[in-house]
Amino acid sequence: GNSVTQMEGPVTLSEEAFLTINCTYTATGYPSLFWYVQYPGEGLQLLLKATKADDKGSNKGFEATYRKETTSFHLEKGSVQVSDSAVYFCALKSGGSYIPTFGRGTSLIVHP
């Protein structure tokens, strides 16, 4: 079956530091990969996605590259801000399903 493994949090950084949140997956077929973000008190929002190998998704300074050879989709940002503090979820969809499989989430805390 499908599964997503994310690095455990919380990840605590100072403002302007470089961010990496690791995500690896197991899936049947050729999945599409997603990162969602959940700010405190709000619903999940799609941050970025990639639908085939070597695609790079990007949004709001965040990037992630679909690496089929390592079954990974790590999230990166060059310079984090306090406003990036949130929980980040890696997810995948495969096999023609509309239903994503989510990872456990990684909490990011950015200090001024």
Place this chain on the structure above:
Amino acid sequence: DTGVSQNPRHKITKRGQNVTFRCDPISEHNRLYWYRQTLGQGPEFLTYFQNEAQLEKSRLLSDRFSAERPKGSFSTLEIQRTEQGDSAMYLCASSFGGLDNEQFFGPGTRLTVL
């Protein structure tokens, strides 16, 4: 349209009581999803509607859970004879179009069963 809305935002109930949650999706979104999220976990799929048809149900959805989307617009999720293990955040999402189109999530209903 202001997005997916869910009501109530919080519900506290005693074990054994029935509860019902409502989800209003974004207008014209034909697909609607229910998820459950517990602390430190990602959302877990419960059930999914395309228009008014319930197309898929998770094994997590015991016979105490029932969901409806009678006119293909809003949806309700009912839990009968609640148990303490039902305490969680219940999330609703909606989407339209192709497989890789975005799901838009509501803020969730937090259920506490005492």
